[in-house]
Amino acid sequence: MPVKKPISFPVNWHPYAYQVPLWNFLEGGGKRAVAVWHRRAGKDIVGINWITAAALKDPGVYWYVFPTEEQAKTTIWDGMTLEGRPYLSYIPEGLIVSQSASKLRIELKNGSLIQFVGASAPSRLRGAGIKGAVLSEYSFQNPKAFLAVIQPMMVRSNGWLLFLYTPSDDPKKPHGEDIYRKSLGRKGYFVETLTIEDTFDHEGNPLVRVDQLEALRAEGMTEAQVRREFYCDFEAYKYTGIQEGSTFGASLREAEAEGRIADVPYNPAYKVNTYWDVGIVDYTAIWFVQETTESVNVIDFFISRGKDIEFYLNHLRFRPYVYGKNTLPHDMGRRQVPVLDTRLSQCNELAKKLAFEPFHLGLRYQREEMIGKAREFLKSCRIDAQKCYSGIQGLYEFDASKRTTHSSSTRATDIAEAFCYMAMDAKTNAMRDRLSEGLRSLKSRRTVSEYDVLGF
Numbered sequence: 461m462p463v464k465k466p467i468s469f470p471v472n473w474h475p476y477a478y479q480v481p482l483w484n485f486l487e488g489g490g491k492r493a494v495a496v497w498h499r500r501a502g503k504d505i506v507g508i509n510w511i512t513a514a515a516l517k518d519p520g521v522y523w524y525v526f527p528t529e530e531q532a533k534t535t536i537w538d539g540m541t542l543e544g545r546p547y548l549s550y551i552p553e554g555l556i557v558s559q560s561a562s563k564l565r566i567e568l569k570n571g572s573l574i575q576f577v578g579a580s581a582p583s584r585l586r587g588a589g590i591k592g593a594v595l596s597e598y599s600f601q602n603p604k605a606f607l608a609v610i611q612p613m614m615v616r617s618n619g620w621l622l623f624l625y626t627p628s629d630d631p632k633k634p635h636g637e638d639i640y641r642k643s644l645g646r647k648g649y650f651v652e653t654l655t656i657e658d659t660f661d662h663e664g665n666p667l668v669r670v671d672q673l674e675a676l677r678a679e680g681m682t683e684a685q686v687r688r689e690f691y692c693d694f695e696a697y698k699y700t701g702i703q704e705g706s707t708f709g710a711s712l713r714e715a716e717a718e719g720r721i722a723d724v725p726y727n728p729a730y731k732v733n734t735y736w737d738v739g740i741v742d743y744t745a746i747w748f749v750q751e752t753t754e755s756v757n758v759i760d761f762f763i764s765r766g767k768d769i770e771f772y773l774n775h776l777r778f779r780p781y782v783y784g785k786n787t788l789p790h791d792m793g794r795r796q797v798p799v800l801d802t803r804l805s806q807c808n809e810l811a812k813k814l815a816f817e818p819f820h821l822g823l824r825y826q827r828e829e830m831i832g833k834a835r836e837f838l839k840s841c842r843i844d845a846q847k848c849y850s851g852i853q854g855l856y857e858f859d860a861s862k863r864t865t866h867s868s869s870t871r872a873t874d875i876a877e878a879f880c881y882m883a884m885d886a887k888t889n890a891m892r893d894r895l896s897e898g899l900r901s902l903k904s905r906r907t908v909s910e911y912d913v914l915g916f
Contacts, residue, residue: 473509497659511622516570518572519594533576551574555570594624655691684697707876722842731782734785841886
C-alpha cells in the first residue's frame with residue numbers, strides 16, 4: 461500500500477516578515493490582537509491561516525466575521541488573493557469532512573467547525589459557543605454584534621479574538637478607533653498599526669509604492685482617503701476638512717499649532733458648565749467647559765444616541781465634576797402638541813429629580829452668527845485633545861455649506877451645533893466682569909436695543 465504523505469500546515473504559505481510578530485503572539489497563546497493594517501497588506505491571508513491553525517489544534521467552533529454575510533461569501537468563500545489563489549485553499553483539503561456553500565461552513569475531521577458569518581444582524585448570531593473569532597473589516601461592522609454577542613461568548617470560553625481592519629471612512633462608526641485606543645498598553649494585548657512604510661515582500665520591495673499613491677491621487681483619490689487607506693490614519697478627517705470644505709478646519713489647525721488643543725485638566729476650583737445639542741433619533745452631543753479668570757477651558761466631551769435625558773444626566777453624575785449651568789438648545793422651549801408642554805419643562809423635572817439645577821436655554825442665533833462666534837471662540841479657547849477627541853473630529857468634519865434648513869442632521873452637525881451654543885455663551889471671568897460693567901452703563905441710557913446687549 462502506498463504511504464500517505466503527512467499533511468503539513470500552513471499549506472504553501474510563507475508569511476512576510478511583518479506578519480510574523482502577530483502570528484507568533486497568537487501561536488504563543490495570545491487572546492486579544494488588534495491589527496490595524498493598510499489596505500492590501502494581507503490581513504485576511506493571516507486570518508484564514510490562523511483560524512485554520514487554531515481549529516486544527518483545539519477542536520471547537522470558530523467564527524470568521526465580516527460586516528455582512530455577503531461580504532464573507534465574496535471575500536473569503538469565493539475570493540482569491542492578488543496572485544489568484546483561492547482563500548479556501550489555505551485549509552488542507554485532506555482534513556475537511558464537509559463544506560456547505562449555503563451555510564458558509566467547513567467541518568474538519570477533528571470535529572472543528574469554521575463558520576463564516578455577517579455582523580449586520582447580531583440577533584442571528586446567538587447560540588453558539590465559540591473558541592475563537594476573526595473580525596475582518598471590524599471598523600465597518602455593527603459593533604453590537606461584538607459587544608452584545610461575541611464578547612460575552614469569549615468570557616465564557618476564554619477564547620481568542622483577532623481584529624483585522626483598516627480605519628473606517630464613516631464618522632458614524634468610531635468603534636474601530638475606540639477599540640484600538642482602549643487596547644493600547646493593556647497587558648496581554650497585541651496592538652499594531654502597519655502603514656505602507658512598514659510592509660515589504662520577501663525580496664524587500666514595498667507592497668505599495670509611493671508613486672502608486674500619486675497615480676491614485678491623479679485619478680481623484682483625496683488626501684484623506686490616501687491617509688486612511690494606506691497610512692491607517694484615524695485622524696484623516698483633518699485632511700478631509702482642509703481640502704474638502706471644513707467650516708472650522710483652519711481654525712482648529714491654528715489652535716493646534718498654538719498648543720491650545722492639548723492636555724487641559726479639570727480644575728476643582730471652578731464649576732463645569734455643559735452645552736448640549738439634544739437628539740431623539742439623532743445624536744446628543746455635550747461639551748464640558750470651565751470658565752477660569754484668564755481662559756475658557758473645554759475639558760471634556762460626550763456623544764451618544766437613542767438615549768433619554770435621564771440617561772445623560774446620570775452620565776454627568778458619574779463624572780468627577782461639580783456643575784454650574786447646563787444649557788440646552790433654544791428649540792427645547794417650544795410647546796409640544798397635544799400636551800402643550802415643553803421639552804424644557806420635562807427636562808427640568810428630571811433635573812430636579814436627580815438634584816441638578818434647572819436647565820438654561822441657549823440663545824437663538826442666525827446661521828452666520830453661529831459660525832462667526834464659533835470661529836472667534838476657537839481663537840482663544842483651550843481644548844483637551846484626548847477627552848474631546850471625538851468632538852474635535854466632528855468639528856473637522858462639519859461643513860456648514862451642506863447644512864440647510866431641510867437637510868438631515870449628522871453626527872458632525874450635532875457636535876458642531878452644541879459647540880456653537882457654547883461659543884455663544886462661554887466667556888472668561890474677566891470678560892464677564894467687563895460685560896457686567898457694560899450692562900450697568902447701559903442702564904443709564906433711556907433705551908437699550910437688543911443689538912447693544914447681544915453685540916457687546
